[in-house]
Amino acid sequence: MATKEATVAELTTNFRESAAVWLTDYRGLSVSELKELRSALRADASYAVVKNTLTKIAAKEAGIDVLDDLLVGPSALTFVYGDPVNAAKALRNFAKDHPALVIKGGYFEGAPLSAEEVDAFAKLESREVLLGKLAGAVKASLFAAAYLFTAPQASAVRAIDQLRQKKESQGA
CATH class of the missing domain: 1.20.5 (Single alpha-helices involved in coiled-coils or other helix-helix interfaces)
Incomplete structure (x- = not known):
């Protein structure tokens, strides 16, 4: 019980401190591939695989209530602390080489984003x-x-x- 509360508290802090959050479906990726993805994101973001119920609770505590539709099935969160464009590019480039990674959508400046909108971010300079x-x-x-x-x-x-x-x- 205490670990769940600690996880929710950490996730809430991550939601509040991040510039954007990108959601992905990671099914089919190996542990080494997830490690490779985390390395690719390290400069601008962190990548976390967390249970959807804990994510929903943390998002609500952080004042974000628009992610529930995206939190279906296995989900991983990319908390962006640097440039959201760079993080979106890193995810897109990784997904090109590893089709098992599927970008589900995201959250930026108070609004939910579709997968297409996150991809549009990745196309920006x-x-x-x-x-x-x-x-x-x-x-x-x-x-x-x-x-x-x-x-x-x-x-x-x-x-x-x-x-x-x-x-x-x-x-x-």
Whole structure:
């Protein structure tokens, strides 16, 4: 009884602290394959195989009541603490090599997600790539603005130089 309460308390904490939760069906995966999956997720998430009843109790205690439909049959939870996109990509890539892993859905920012929506997450670019693209766009905008501000001055200098050359040629 005490171990169940400790498990529920730990799961509740995981639900509260995670940025997202991805649910999978792990039937057919060996222990070594599950270990490989945990290693693939280690940077951004943790992977836990837990009984559905304990998961439902913990989710409700954490204020999440939208996962009941997904908690059917064997379920494993991926608690995402880093970038949800990276964790979704890791699950998708693992599922490509190990078809026994089935992504059932997830939970992100107060809303349940279908398996297709989790897959859409996996297709997004990582946060770092998006930030890099944003920085590049800002830099390009600043360069364009700087060019725009210096262009009239450069045109004036060219016009003055052309006038000078014209006067020199007329005077010679």
